[in-house]
Amino acid sequence: MSNAVTLKKSEFARASLGDKIFLLIGYILLGLFVLAIIGPVVYIVIASFMDPITLQNRGIVFEPGKWTLTAYKRVMTNSQIWIGFGNAVLYSVLFSVISVFITLLCAYPMSRDDFKGRKFFNAIFIITMFFGGGLIPTYLLISNMGLLDSMWAVILPGSFSVWNMIIARTYYRGIPNELREAADVDGADELVFFFKILLPVCTPLIAVLILWQFVGMWNSYFDAMIYLNSANKQPLQLVLRAILIQNEPDPGMIADMQSTAQRAQLAELLKYATIIISSLPLLVMYPFFQKYFDSGIMIGSVKG
């Protein structure tokens, strides 16, 4: 660390005046961008502990007595939020596991030069990246299949990702051929080779794909909005949408307030706590995946 800093200093010190100005402006811009990201988040965090009336009239003030945990208590004891959490976990886990498994399987033959029909299948898959039936035909199909209000309507249609297949295929191709040849000598069949030899050396790929798919499902709401009607099947994002966008929190959360004005203020405050509680799981988790990001994105950026 100290080494890197001294190196930086000396590099900066050695730079010409023009370069120094250039670097300084660059660092300031970067710093402003970082502040612009942190600012709103910090505001929401602090505001979530504020007394709603004070917040509305005076903004954030640092006076003891104006702080409260009311919003958190109400959000944490609301069953709809927890149902949403449970559903979001269920859908996201199922989706990411199924999706990545199918994608990894498919990418294997597609990565082999000797695979007959590769070009044909490739064309079939690629076409779907650019052309599709669109919203209504897909909706009618799901409806005809009897999948309305079923979680499979949300999980299955998008579970095979052509883009991820191309990424996995490229990754497989980067694996040394010796591995394959060693397996051939042993007479391993395709399934054994795939599960016992190929997958174990693909951990970074699998981690990145699982993360992408999980986050993608966790954060989306459109499919759930059009396919799921029952309240007990709604994923978190739909519950959040009611609170944050439609201003219609679960009545149980605010019903005990006397006046409409009080209810409105409380509903407003609930938004802050809801944002924090619902975003926390992913925000806590993602730093642990950071080491995979760079390698993962490099995999992704390689031309298919």
Place this chain on the structure above:
Amino acid sequence: MNAKTRVNKLHNTFVYVKQHWQLYVFFLGPALLLTIIFKYLPMGGILIAFQKYNPFKGILGSEWVGLKYFQQFLSSPDFMQYLVNTLKLSVYGLLWGFPMPIILALLLNRIASSKIKQKIQLVLYMPNFISVIVLCGMVRILLSVTGPLNMMLGTGINFLTIPKAFRPIYIASGIWQGAGWASIMYTAALSNASKELKEAAQIDGANIWQQIKAVEWPAIKDMVVIQFILQAGNIMSIGFEKAYALQSDMNLSSSEIIATYVYKKGLLNGDYSYSTAVGLFNTIINVILLIAVNKVVEKLNDGQGL
């Protein structure tokens, strides 16, 4: 090719498939099945764009109306408005949003301390893990009449009801959320660019601007081109989720885009055929755009496209 070699080839294929049936059944099978069911079957459903579709009669029993719905929406001023909204939103979004990750990556690349760099990256990536709903919820809070922005300005403007404010809000929040994440791949490519080359450039007395031109830009140029094609080609497929979550009754004149219009017309009003026709029109423009952009890039890039 004569008949004999053709038979031979067929025979070889047959032998190959028989030997490697696992590849077709276990490996390719599930993906192919999902693709056929959820991607190709709906393509058949496009036919209802040319019908007066009646859900009870189905595609086979519904009356054919030719291009009636296409004529209907192409002559409607509302539709033209939504088409323009879609184009403006994504073109401006691309122009403002595309350079940001590249600039961020170039700046990050100039930070020598890897620890500091990592901390900054952690912050830059963070918004990517916030959902669209939460992002739009935050935007609504920060810009609300009693929110912090109005408090700072000493005003009481409800930004989300102003049509003119919709695009800047949409694009700025998009950069806030996505620019850091999109910079990863440029950062990775830059850190792979040979350090020695950069040192050589420094010894030659090149200033930073010259180094960027000689070393860093060549390292990411291909990636920039590919990303630009992909994004320009997807101009018409701008997402539903965020636009819908930032809409209010008052800002519809600029926030209603084709994706939200198709949803409202089709699923909320039940105009299946009309809505499918609009969707199909959108897809076709998208495909044409993608081909055109690819051709342009091929010309600029010494015959290399996607």
